Amino acid sequence: MSTAVAAAAVLPAPSALAVLSEPVLVTPAGPWDTVRRELAEHASVVLYARLGDWLPESRPQEQDSAADAEADSALAPLLGRDFERYRGMTNQDVRARFLASRLLLKYAAGAVLEARPADIDLAYKPGGRPYLRGCDQVDISLSHTADLLVVGVTRRGWIGVDAELESRRLEGSAVERQICTPHETELISRIEQRRRNSTLVRLWTLKEAYSKAIGQGLRFRFTEFGFAPGARRMQVLRPDGTPGAGDEWSFRTWTVAGDYTVSVALFDFGFGDTADIAAQTMLDEGMVDALLREARRAENHRRTTG
Amino acid sequence: MASGTTFALQAVPAHTDGPASAAQVALLASEAAVQKRTADLEARFGDPWDTANPLGHGPILAADAKGRLQAAAEDLLDDFRLNAEFVPAALGGRLVRADTLARILRPVFRRDQSLGVGYGVFSLLAGASVWAGGSAEQQRWAADLLLGGGRLAVSYRELAHGNAFLRDEFRLTQGGKGLVLNGTKRVIINADRAQGLVVVCRSSDEPGSQAHSTLLLDRGRLPAGRVKDLAPYPMVGMRGCRMTGLAFDDCPVPADGLLGAVGGGVELALKSFAFTRSVLPAMVLAGGDTALRTALRFAEQRGVGGRPLPRNPQARRTLAGAFTDLLICDSLSLAAMRAAGHHRGITGVYAAATKYLLPILLNDAVHELSVLLGSSIYVRDGEFGIFQKHVRDLPVTSLGHAGAAAALSTISPQLPALARRCWQPAGAGDTGDPSLFALRQDQPALAFSRLETSPDSDVLCAELLAAAGFLEEHPDLEFTAVLQPLVRLLTAELRRLRAACTTLAPLSRHCLANPQTYALADRYTLLLAAAACLGVWRHQQGGPDVFLARSGWLVSALLRICTRLGIGPLPAGAPAPEAQVFAELLRRHHQPSSFDLYDSPLAAAG
Structure with a gap:
């Protein structure tokens, strides 16, 4: 094998997200093969879903509590440690969205790791960022707004996704001042009026996606970093418009399901590709076999001497 | 090592005062001695926040931007004989315990992780295999190499989910005239400037735990043209580290280049x-x-x-x-x-x-x-x-x-x-072990050959x-x-x-x-x-x-x-x-x- 070929095989593609495909619509039935293929080919994939597709069939009010208990007994193993939190939720909307988004995350993680959704331990960092406990070969991010759920999955580093209704009114709102850096305010003032609000929504989702990728959510103040709306290649800028983060970051925005703006932020560790992310192949064969052999030897020894 | 064969590692000039006695060993890792060496290293580097300090944060960042280590920092570590910290006291170095070693390296890592890793910690990681599984001659050679200011590099084997550091695999086969090494590995820290190479390679196609072997190679004795350095690998972090790779092409390996037994790599x-x-x-x-x-x-x-x-x-x-x-x-x-x-x-x-x-x-x-x-x-x-x-x-x-x-x-x-x-309380067998947490207390010298991997x-x-x-x-x-x-x-x-x-x-x-x-x-x-x-x-x-x-x-x-x-x-x-x-x-x-x-x-x- 020539060196050039070997190098090309491991070097991170500079614009990994430039070729990232459109977000994939998923229901519990899939298409999970497409999701796996996208992830294999592009290293990252963005999924979106309709809230209704991910809720157990709604039951009429008069149904008895026995049916509730039955539904709960099916959900408990699937939600794992989130089940208690789910059961304690009183607001029906919040509850439904919580359930649907957790199911979506677990199905998506199960699909890409080639494991059962119930075997996935969905955990949270101290700041609230969700992750797959013990399976850091993929990073995940979740966003939901109105009827839409969005999940980002990457095998390259860190990912953040965010979705907002395109029609959300930001221009002239109190929020606007909290979103923009001086540089962004200046750039936005130069674009035509009718495009200003959609530009703000786009900025907002980019900022959310970025701060989710670094695990900080809204704690990282949006006036501390920015983007250049309309730039051909999105990159993080400092408040005065000078370059901030480097090429290890890439960004992309789409319009999804007609009404939503969805942005993704991706940080590439630069370790190159690990195309195989299945849970089954994660353990090292040699190491595990050596330890299991040792364990068997110790067990036999204990039996014969004990 | 079988008698009669010539040891394949070329002698390196010894820079040692000879193995330390038990009393000297105890002294090397005593709380007072560790504090003294740590303070010495800290003082040599000086205040990193001082903008006039040539080894401060400013010059560290400037070197990082160029993808280099600071030459002055490497000289400082040479002068401190940092490599001696990686060599067991029994072989003439200053390594007695893991916890004291980590403390001594902290002044380096606080300033620049690339310097810590790039200067020499991989010599330590490579050395650990030699101290744990090498023959007396191999240990002597590696110790003399490090004590003389040389470096060891190590290439681990492929893991199930490897990345560029771990993915490629070297292969060791029995050729007509002896063992032959083939293969390419893209990222090995200090590969191009280490005289000693610890190489883990596949030596059998069988699945399981005995398919790999470890080699200790003297770079200077390998035939030219059979081993080639690869271009540096670009990284987001640790830019100052030399991350180059190695390609072996039907490279003959002396029979006594094996570290431990064939199949004992894992x-x-x-x-x-x-x-x-x-x-x-x-x-x-x-x-x-x-x-x-x-x-x-x-x-x-x-x-x-x-x-x-x-x-x-x-x-x-x-x-x-x-x-x-x-x-x-x-x-x-x-x-x-x-x-x-x-x-x-x-x-x-x-x-x-x-x-x-x-x-x-x-x-x-x-x-x-x-x-x-x-x-x-x-x-x-x-x-x-x-x-x-x-x-x-x-x-x-x-x-x-x-x-x-x-x-x-x-x-x-x-x-x-x-x-x-x-x-469980009844099965725990003991009530803990206070010595594990006694951060400043003496402890027996670490015996690498007795490192355990089977819990009781x-x-x-x-x-x-x-x-x-x-x-x-x-x-x-x-x-x-x-x-x-x-x-x-x-x-x-x-x-x-x-x-x-x-x-x-x-x-x-x-x-x-x-x-x-x-x-x-x-x-x-x-x-x-x-x-x-x-x-x-x-x-x-x-x-x-x-x-x-x-x-x-x-x-x-x-x-x-x-x-x-x-x-x-x-x-x-x-x-x-x-x-x-x-x-x-x-x-x-x-x-x-x-x-x-x-x-x-x-x-x-x-």
């Missing part, structure tokens, strides 16, 4: 990992010290979100939290490194837990701190520019997923047996249970009302873990290879970290480390660990413990002294 790796996996993260956590110090410095000077630090409880909480995370990291690595010295069977598991958990805690901590710096996290020069360098360097030193997967490969297979035999007891889980009992018996201690429920949550988690792990089908890789197992292994490492913190706290009672003997940091640490475990409900009432941690952090910042268990003095501008 076993030797597991043995050396029982040392390297705890000692390297224990050095790397010093990078977190600088990240925290930079964030604190920033917050003190400029406030956070327009509010000065004294009136900003959110910022103080973040800073105290990061300090707590460093103490958690140091507690776990301390227990793992001292377990190695006591030849505990579970050393390999604790080292793997350290290797797994520390990068996670350190990365999360620096990202939480980034909120305080705001747009200054993008600054690559000036007073706060060093922050982003540590943020970039940290993930690289941990090897990302490949590092985590390898660590989980060590922990997961042992969970069923540990659960059945060790994780779990002293950290025993400590967790013992500490729970201790707290019930001492209700008058500081913050007991918060500590007791926290420890009950943790012991309940251990019971749940035990129930889950006993049902895992033992002794089968395919049954273990499941996200559920990996999640259990992750939870287990968090419980080990909690146990290590409890051990450090409990066995410092009445000792000289007053802050560690107080309960503030412990409450803070256990709260953070429980949050990560997702267990609760968490007891309220943490403001007072948190204030204690923050006060200590400020004291050490102004002193200045290190943000780890040791509170070591740092160089200040004179």
Whole structure:
């Protein structure tokens, strides 16, 4: 094998997200093969879903509590440690969205790791960022707004996704001042009026996606970093418009399901590709076999001497 | 080594005063000697914040931008004879114990992780295989090479989910005239400037644990044209490290180039990992010290979100939290490194837990701190520019997923047996081992050949249970009302873990290879970290480390660990413990002294 070929095989593609495909619509039935293929080919994939597709069939009010208990007994193993939190939720909307988004995350993680959704331990960092406990070969991010759920999955580093209704009114709102850096305010003032609000929504989702990728959510103040709306290649800028983060970051925005703006932020560790992310192949064969052999030897020894 | 064969490693001039006597060995690792060497190294580097210091943050960042190490820093380490720290005292070096070695390297890692890794820590990682499995002649050669200022490089083998550091594999085959090495590996630190190469290669097509062998090669004796250096590999972090690769093309290998037996590669790796996996993260956590110090410095000077630090409880909480995370990291690595010295069977598991958990805690901590710096996290020069360098360097030193997967490969297979035999009050067998937590106490010299990978007891889980009992018996201690429920949550988690792990089908890789197992292994490492913190706290009672003997940091640490475990409900009432941690952090910042268990003095501008 020539060196050039070997190098090309491991070097991170500079614009990994430039070729990232459109977000994939998923229901519990899939298409999970497409999701796996996208992830294999592009290293990252963005999924979106309709809230209704991910809720157990709604039951009429008069149904008895026995049916509730039955539904709960099916959900408990699937939600794992989130089940208690789910059961304690009183607001029906919040509850439904919580359930649907957790199911979506677990199905998506199960699909890409080639494991059962119930075997996935969905955990949270101290700041609230969700992750797959013990399976850091993929990073995940979740966003939901109105009827839409969005999940980002990457095998390259860190990912953040965010979705907002395109029609959300930001221009002239109190929020606007909290979103923009001086540089962004200046750039936005130069674009035509009718495009200003959609530009703000786009900025907002980019900022959310970025701060989710670094695990900080809204704690990282949006006036501390920015983007250049309309730039051909999105990159993080400092408040005065000078370059901030480097090429290890890439960004992309789409319009999804007609009404939503969805942005993704991706940080590439630069370790190159690990195309195989299945849970089954994660353990090292040699190491595990050596330890299991040792364990068997110790067990036999204990039996014969004990 | 068979008599009559010529040893293939060319003699290197010896730079040694000969092996140390038992008394000299004890002296080398005594608390006084370690403090002296650490202080010496710290003083030679000087105050990194001093803008006139040629070895300060400014010049470090300038060298990083060029993708180089500072020549002056490498000269300093040559002059300090840092390599001697990597060579066992029995072979004429100064290496006696893992925990003292990590402490001595912290002044280097606090300043520049690339320098620590790029100058020589990989000589240490490579050396561990030689000290653990080499013949007397091989050990002598490698020791003389390092003591003479030379370097060793190491190329580990491919792992199931490898990355560019680990993916490619070398192959060793029997040719007509002897052993022949083939293959390419893209990333080997210092490959192009190391005279000694420790190479793990596949030597059989059979599956299982005996398909790999380890070689110790003298670069100077390999035929020209059969080994080729590859171009440097570009990285986001650790830019100063020389990360080049090697290509072997039908390269003849002397029969006595084997390190240990044919097929013994995995076993030797597991043995050396029982040392390297705890000692390297224990050095790397010093990078977190600088990240925290930079964030604190920033917050003190400029406030956070327009509010000065004294009136900003959110910022103080973040800073105290990061300090707590460093103490958690140091507690776990301390227990793992001292377990190695006591030849505990579970050393390999604790080292793997350290290797797994520390990068996670350190990365999360620096990202939480980034909120305080705001747009200054993008600054690559000036007073706060060093922050982003540590943020970039940290993930690289941990090897990302490949590092985590390898660590989980060590922990997961042992969970069923540990659960059945060790994780219950009656079966624990002992009440912990105070010597694991005695941070300044002497300990027997580490014998690499006796590094253990087969657990017989779990002293950290025993400590967790013992500490729970201790707290019930001492209700008058500081913050007991918060500590007791926290420890009950943790012991309940251990019971749940035990129930889950006993049902895992033992002794089968395919049954273990499941996200559920990996999640259990992750939870287990968090419980080990909690146990290590409890051990450090409990066995410092009445000792000289007053802050560690107080309960503030412990409450803070256990709260953070429980949050990560997702267990609760968490007891309220943490403001007072948190204030204690923050006060200590400020004291050490102004002193200045290190943000780890040791509170070591740092160089200040004179």
